[in-house]
Amino acid sequence: MTATQDVLGTVDRLRRQVSDLHGELTRNELVVWTAGNISARVPGRDLMVIKPSGVSYDELTPENMVLTDLFGTAVDGGGSPSSDTDAHAYVYRHMPAVHGVVHTHSTYATAWAARGEAIPCVLTMMADEFGGEIPVGPFALIGDDSIGRGIVDILDGHRSTAILMKNHGVFTIGKDARSAVKSAVLCEEVARTVHISRQLGELLPIPQTDIDHLYQRYQNVYGQK
Amino acid sequence: MTATQDVLGTVDRLRRQVSDLHGELTRNELVVWTAGNISARVPGRDLMVIKPSGVSYDELTPENMVLTDLFGTAVDGGGSPSSDTDAHAYVYRHMPAVHGVVHTHSTYATAWAARGEAIPCVLTMMADEFGGEIPVGPFALIGDDSIGRGIVDILDGHRSTAILMKNHGVFTIGKDARSAVKSAVLCEEVARTVHISRQLGELLPIPQTDIDHLYQRYQNVYGQK
Amino acid sequence: MTATQDVLGTVDRLRRQVSDLHGELTRNELVVWTAGNISARVPGRDLMVIKPSGVSYDELTPENMVLTDLFGTAVDGGGSPSSDTDAHAYVYRHMPAVHGVVHTHSTYATAWAARGEAIPCVLTMMADEFGGEIPVGPFALIGDDSIGRGIVDILDGHRSTAILMKNHGVFTIGKDARSAVKSAVLCEEVARTVHISRQLGELLPIPQTDIDHLYQRYQNVYGQK
Amino acid sequence: MTATQDVLGTVDRLRRQVSDLHGELTRNELVVWTAGNISARVPGRDLMVIKPSGVSYDELTPENMVLTDLFGTAVDGGGSPSSDTDAHAYVYRHMPAVHGVVHTHSTYATAWAARGEAIPCVLTMMADEFGGEIPVGPFALIGDDSIGRGIVDILDGHRSTAILMKNHGVFTIGKDARSAVKSAVLCEEVARTVHISRQLGELLPIPQTDIDHLYQRYQNVYGQK
Numbered sequence: 001m002t003a004t005q006d007v008l009g010t011v012d013r014l015r016r017q018v019s020d021l022h023g024e025l026t027r028n029e030l031v032v033w034t035a036g037n038i039s040a041r042v043p044g045r046d047l048m049v050i051k052p053s054g055v056s057y058d059e060l061t062p063e064n065m066v067l068t069d070l071f072g073t074a075v076d077g078g079g080s081p082s083s084d085t086d087a088h089a090y091v092y093r094h095m096p097a098v099h100g101v102v103h104t105h106s107t108y109a110t111a112w113a114a115r116g117e118a119i120p121c122v123l124t125m126m127a128d129e130f131g132g133e134i135p136v137g138p139f140a141l142i143g144d145d146s147i148g149r150g151i152v153d154i155l156d157g158h159r160s161t162a163i164l165m166k167n168h169g170v171f172t173i174g175k176d177a178r179s180a181v182k183s184a185v186l187c188e189e190v191a192r193t194v195h196i197s198r199q200l201g202e203l204l205p206i207p208q209t210d211i212d213h214l215y216q217r218y219q220n221v222y223g224q225k
Numbered sequence: 226m227t228a229t230q231d232v233l234g235t236v237d238r239l240r241r242q243v244s245d246l247h248g249e250l251t252r253n254e255l256v257v258w259t260a261g262n263i264s265a266r267v268p269g270r271d272l273m274v275i276k277p278s279g280v281s282y283d284e285l286t287p288e289n290m291v292l293t294d295l296f297g298t299a300v301d302g303g304g305s306p307s308s309d310t311d312a313h314a315y316v317y318r319h320m321p322a323v324h325g326v327v328h329t330h331s332t333y334a335t336a337w338a339a340r341g342e343a344i345p346c347v348l349t350m351m352a353d354e355f356g357g358e359i360p361v362g363p364f365a366l367i368g369d370d371s372i373g374r375g376i377v378d379i380l381d382g383h384r385s386t387a388i389l390m391k392n393h394g395v396f397t398i399g400k401d402a403r404s405a406v407k408s409a410v411l412c413e414e415v416a417r418t419v420h421i422s423r424q425l426g427e428l429l430p431i432p433q434t435d436i437d438h439l440y441q442r443y444q445n446v447y448g449q450k
Numbered sequence: 451m452t453a454t455q456d457v458l459g460t461v462d463r464l465r466r467q468v469s470d471l472h473g474e475l476t477r478n479e480l481v482v483w484t485a486g487n488i489s490a491r492v493p494g495r496d497l498m499v500i501k502p503s504g505v506s507y508d509e510l511t512p513e514n515m516v517l518t519d520l521f522g523t524a525v526d527g528g529g530s531p532s533s534d535t536d537a538h539a540y541v542y543r544h545m546p547a548v549h550g551v552v553h554t555h556s557t558y559a560t561a562w563a564a565r566g567e568a569i570p571c572v573l574t575m576m577a578d579e580f581g582g583e584i585p586v587g588p589f590a591l592i593g594d595d596s597i598g599r600g601i602v603d604i605l606d607g608h609r610s611t612a613i614l615m616k617n618h619g620v621f622t623i624g625k626d627a628r629s630a631v632k633s634a635v636l637c638e639e640v641a642r643t644v645h646i647s648r649q650l651g652e653l654l655p656i657p658q659t660d661i662d663h664l665y666q667r668y669q670n671v672y673g674q675k
Numbered sequence: 676m677t678a679t680q681d682v683l684g685t686v687d688r689l690r691r692q693v694s695d696l697h698g699e700l701t702r703n704e705l706v707v708w709t710a711g712n713i714s715a716r717v718p719g720r721d722l723m724v725i726k727p728s729g730v731s732y733d734e735l736t737p738e739n740m741v742l743t744d745l746f747g748t749a750v751d752g753g754g755s756p757s758s759d760t761d762a763h764a765y766v767y768r769h770m771p772a773v774h775g776v777v778h779t780h781s782t783y784a785t786a787w788a789a790r791g792e793a794i795p796c797v798l799t800m801m802a803d804e805f806g807g808e809i810p811v812g813p814f815a816l817i818g819d820d821s822i823g824r825g826i827v828d829i830l831d832g833h834r835s836t837a838i839l840m841k842n843h844g845v846f847t848i849g850k851d852a853r854s855a856v857k858s859a860v861l862c863e864e865v866a867r868t869v870h871i872s873r874q875l876g877e878l879l880p881i882p883q884t885d886i887d888h889l890y891q892r893y894q895n896v897y898g899q900k
Contacts, residue, residue, distance in 0.1 A: 028707060032253060032414045033407055035350060105350055107414070111422035114347045116429045122789045124817070124843045125710060125780055139431070141438060142349070167431050168349045182708055189707045189782070197786035198425060200873060204791045206814070206842050213816060257478060257639045258632055260575060330575055332639070336647035339572045341654045364656070366663060367574070392656050393574045423650060482703060482864045483857055485800060555800055557864070561872035564797045566879045589881070591888060592799070617881050618799045648875060 007045060014040045014049045014177075015062035021181050025104060026057050028185045036104040037082040040177040041092050043099065046070045048092055052079040083142065090148020091173060095156055100177030102184040105169035108191035109134075113164040119194055122203040126190045127211040128218035131159030134187060139166040147171075159215065162187040232270060239265045239274045239402075240287035246406050250329060251282050253410045261329040262307040265402040266317050268324065271295045273317055277304040308367065315373020316398060320381055325402030327409045330394035333416035334359075338389040344419050347428040351415045352436040353443035356384030359412060364391040372396075384440065387412040457495060464490045464499045464627075465512035471631050475554060476507050478635045486554040487532040490627040491542050493549065496520045498542055502529040533592065540598020541623060545606055550627030552634040555619035558641035559584075563614040569644050572653040576640045577661040578668035581609030584637060589616040597621075609665065612637040682720060689715045689724045689852075690737035696856050700779060701732050703860045711779040712757040715852040716767050718774065721745045723767055727754040758817065765823020766848060770831055775852030777859045780844035783866035784809075788839040794869050797878040801865045802886040803893035806834030809862060814841040822846075834890065837862040 018040050025031045025038070034057070039050035049065050067076040070093050072085035082088070088101045112119055112134075119134040121127055126134070137154050140146035151171050154163050161183040162172045170187055174180035197203055243265050250256045250263070259282070264275035274290050292301040295318050297310035307313070313326045337344055337359075344359040346352055351359070362379050365371035376396050379388050386408040387397045395412055399405030422428055468490050475481045475488070484507070489500035499515050517526040520543050522535040532538070538551045562569055562584075569584040571577055576584070587604050590596035601621050604613050611633040612622045620637055624630035647653055693715050700706045700713070709732070714725035724740050742751040745768050747760035757763070763776045787794055787809075794809040796802055801809070812829050815821035826846050829838050836858040837847045845862055849855035872878055 033410050035411075035414075105348075105414075105418070107418050108421060110348065110418050111425075114419065114422035114428055115426050117426065122842055123780075123785065139429070139435075141435060143442060167347055167429055185708050186710075189710075189780075193780070193782050193785050194789065195421065195425065196783060196870065197789035200786075200870065201790050201792065203789055204814070204842055210814075210816060217818060258635050260636075260639075330573075330639075330643070332643050333646060335573065335643050336650075339644065339647035339653055340651050342651065364654070364660075366660060368667060392572055392654055420646065420650065483860050485861075485864075555798075555864075555868070557868050558871060560798065560868050561875075564869065564872035564878055565876050567876065589879070589885075591885060593892060617797055617879055645871065645875065 007042065011042055011047070011049065011067060012062070014042060015065040015067075018049050018051070018065050018177055019060045019062045021177055022051065022057050022060050024181050024185065025102075028188070030104040030106040030184055030188055031057070032105075036102070036106075037084055037088075038103075038177055038181065039082075039085075039088040039092075039101050041099040042067075047075065048088060050085055050088060051082045053082050055079075084147070086142075086145065087147040087151065087171065090145050091151055091171075094148075094152045095173065097175065098173045100174040100180035102172045102174075102177070102180040103169065104184055104188070106184065106188035106191070108195050109162075109164055109170045109188050110168070111195065112136075112191055113169060114167055116166045118164070119191055120203060121206060121211055122194055122197070123190055124206070124214055125186065126194075127206060127214035129183065129186045130162060130190075131215035131219075132211055134160050134162050134164060134190070137163045137165045137171075139168070232267065236267055236272070236274065236292060237287070239267060240290040240292075243274050243276070243290050243402055244285045244287045246402055247276065247282050247285050249406050249410065250327075253413070255329040255331040255409055255413055256282070257330075261327070261331075262309055262313075263328075263402055263406065264307075264310075264313040264317075264326050266324040267292075272300065273313060275310055275313055276307045278307050280304070309372070311368075311370065312372040312376065312396065315370050316376055316396075319373075319377045320398065322400065323398045325399040325405035327397045327399075327402070327405040328394065329409055329413070331409065331413035331416070333420050334387075334389055334395045334413050335393070336420065337361075337416055338394060339392055341391045343389070344416055345428060346431060346436055347419055347422070348415055349431070349439055350411065351419075352431060352439035354408065354411045355387060355415075356440035356444075357436055359385050359387050359389060359415070362388045362390045362396075364393070457492065461492055461497070461499065461517060462512070464492060465515040465517075468499050468501070468515050468627055469510045469512045471627055472501065472507050472510050474631050474635065475552075478638070480554040480556040480634055480638055481507070482555075486556075487534055487538075487552070488627055488631065489532075489535075489538040489542075489551050491549040492517075497525065498538060500535055500538055501532045503532050505529070534597070536592075536595065537597040537601065537621065540595050541601055541621075544598075544602045545623065547625065548623045550624040550630035552622045552624075552627070552630040553619065554634055554638075556634065556638035556641070558645050559612075559614055559620045559638050560618070561645065562586075562641055563619060564617055566616045568614070569641055570653060571656060571661055572644055572647070573640055574656070574664055575636065576644075577656060577664035579633065579636045580612060580640075581665035581669075582661055584610050584612050584614060584640070587613045587615045587621075589618070682717065686717055686722070686724065686742060687737070689717060690740040690742075693724050693726070693740050693852055694735045694737045696852055697726065697732050697735050699856050699860065700777075703863070705779040705781040705859055705863055706732070707780075711777070711781075712759055712763075713778075713852055713856065714757075714760075714763040714767075714776050716774040717742075722750065723763060725760055725763055726757045728757050730754070759822070761817075761820065762822040762826065762846065765820050766826055766846075769823075769827045770848065772850065773848045775849040775855035777847045777849075777852070777855040778844065779859055779863070781859065781863035781866070783870050784837075784839055784845045784863050785843070786870065787811075787866055788844060789842055791841045793839070794866055795878060796881060796886055797869055797872070798865055799881070799889055800861065801869075802881060802889035804858065804861045805837060805865075806890035806894075807886055809835050809837050809839060809865070812838045812840045812846075814843070 037051040066081040072089040137150040140150045172183035262276040291306040297314040362375040365375045397405045397408035487501040516531040522539040587600040590600045622633035712726040741756040747764040812825040815825045847858035
């Protein structure tokens with residue numbers, strides 16, 4: 001098998017994975033209508049696979065996923081990529097370890113974003129997955145690198161794989177698309193739980209050393225070998 | 226094919242579309258029991274297709290949709306049209322560009338309506354879709370033109386495609402029935418997110434120039450060509 | 451066909467209807483586990499059909515519905531009737547026009563009940579269906595006629611078909627089981643909407659004359675002829 | 676049939692039951708991603724059956740459930756057991772009547788836990804099932820016996836079958852796995868209802884003698900004989 005055949009096989013696999021993973025966004029009620037998208041980097045190539053713009057989740061197929069370069073230009077002659085493609089592409093250009101990006105406007109996380117407030121780490125689930133608070137990024141307009149730069153400025157070197165963009169929504173990153181989806185699911189869950197808890201009184205803080213302990217353990221021990 | 230056959234084909238297509246779109250109301254949890262309805266204008270004719278009154282969503286078929294004139298009188302000898310038909314008809318008579326109308330009592334939007342409070346534009350999703358706040362219409366009784374007039378007085382010339390009728394619920398309009406349904410889905414989503422955000426503190430405003438920028442871009446660039 | 455065959459056919463029909471209607475309780479998320487029940491009066495007989503006690507909703511069948519007299523004693527040699535049977539039976543004995551009763555602990559309605567607070571009529575949907583506020587009944591222990599008496603004392607002669615029993619949950623009544631289920635669905639929906647609305651400020655009242663107008667119209671005009 | 680064949684049959688039955696019961700966690704929306712787990716004791720043996728670590732709910736099968744001893748060591752050569760296995764095992768070692776344990780981070784219950792606040796008994800459903808308030812356990816790190824000890828210290832001799840672990844989530848116990856799942860479902864439901872009720876005012880207390888009466892009756896009378 002030639003290198004070209006090899007990358008084609010990888011792209012086909014990623015098209016299917018990215019298409020299928022959008023089902024987790026609807027199943028977990030992170031999106032309404034067409035307002036959320038997932039991408040995956042093509043390993044070793046300056047390419048990514050991303051949702052097409054404005055297409056309903058139940059019409060997504062491996063074939064209508066869009067293959068773009070890392071500046072968001074479609075390279076496969078198909079449809080228009082997601083209107084958030086620039087942000088995804090910027091992340092892939094500047095964070096080489098990131099192989100998956102997810103964007104949603106999930107309700108509770110976006111509610112924190114509309115106040116520009118970070119989610120404090122008061123749950124062991126947050127310590128496990130995010131290693132501390134979920135931070136806030138700037139208000140940024142769509143149409144240039146502003147959103148991507150806002151994401152990278154905050155998340156590069158940060159433990160959290162999720163960021164709340166002011167007045168906008170959530171971006172999450174991961175070592176692959178599935179990890180980024182997991183981050184998006186857990187981000188909404190902790191956003192909801194912490195919001196609800198704080199409605200009726202003061203939250204109990206978790207000491208930083210305990211947060212560190214939980215984070216280290218979860219990143220190294222959890223799951224099947 | 227004669228002009229008469231042509232309009233019959235159009236009516237058949239709209240019956241199916243209007244019947245099917247009610248599935249989005251239940252799927253997006255905008256309605257309970259029979260409390261919401263969708264209509265579509267028959268292009269070029271003083272006719273509309275609308276949900277029958279008091280029929281469950283899982284019993285809707287293209288055949289039991291009701292064809293009425295633009296004063297709400299059934300013209301096809303079938304069942305009674307929705308009790309909100311007068312309001313739909315008034316909108317079609319006075320806003321020629323509107324080809325779809327949706328009415329719901331979706332929970333969070335109706336909660337804003339029960340306080341008579343407009344939803345402030347603090348989310349990019351709102352700026353994209355509604356171009357600013359979602360306005361409030363008057364308290365109006367069913368049974369004459371009051372509701373329709375309240376809708377048209379506010380929405381005619383307004384960017385928003387959704388209106389919160391005091392103590393009542395939501396009406397949305399669109400260039401077709403599907404667009405009006407999209408507006409109803411997004412109206413509830415932003416009503417929910419902004420409500421939740423404001424429960425715990427002050428909302429960050431979005432500058433008007435940024436709202437304008439987002440609105441212009443979304444109306445012109447988003448989706449497949 | 452003899453009168454005996456006739457009543458047997460009616461009982462069979464009611465067994466199926468009552469069994470099926472429990473699907474609306476789960477579909478509308480009014481119940482968890484086994485915590486809600488529906489009954490129907492057998493017209494012209496001192497008999498009722500009711501859910502068996504402690505049986506999961508997905509195990510309900512027409513055959514395991516329990517036929518009891520109007521003192522809650524099973525008359526068909528089957529399983530134990532719902533632990534709320536005494537309350538249903540009391541309502542049928544004292545309100546001859548009631549042919550359906552539903553009991554749930556639906557979340558928002560029960561939240562009003564845990565404060566012992568009536569739901570104020572600030573929605574046209576409430577005026578339509580309930581003709582005013584949804585009232586509160588006393589705190590009453592299970593095991594004798596206390597719950598049934600509490601329901602009848604308040605609802606007999608009241609427009610509302612729903613009552614919030616303090617610290618407990620909701621009972622609804624109707625001219626048949628389906629109407630009582632509709633009341634339970636709409637009671638939870640208005641409990642939720644009014645709760646959410648009041649979280650952020652003052653509710654707009656609806657003038658009593660408008661409530662009266664809406665109620666009269668809805669009871670007489672709505673639905674198919 | 677030998678004693679060995681007998682215990683193998685029991686283990687097979689428990690593998691299927693534990694695998695299937697996880698469907699109740701998702702159906703009742705008590706868990707997201709892989710964040711909850713169920714176990715069952717093997718009667719008469721120092722063994723338990725528990726969910727594997729980090730496996731999605733829709734990939735669970737009787738075969739991939741993990742059989743461990745009561746110190747959490749897998750004894751069947753399969754995958755890694757849940758990262759919460761130590762806590763389950765500690766409970767089985769110290770509470771011989773417990774044959775089922777469930778752990779979730781269900782949203783509303785965890786919100787109470789993030790404030791370290793017990794859920795007050797203001798609902799008849801709580802009196803029935805939990806016999807009073809749902810208590811709070813200590814903040815405890817995963818990795819040793821701390822969580823298990825925290826559960827047993829509070830629940831041993833307590834009426835409640837559910838405990839809120841500070842900043843963490845919920846553990847429930849039962850005479851079998853199904854009973855523990857029921858407790859988890861009802862714990863979340865009462866956590867939600869009491870939370871919502873208290874958002875808008877003071878809760879009505881239930882006198883202790885009435886709580887006692889309801890608890891005794893429900894534990895002895897409810898359900899089929």
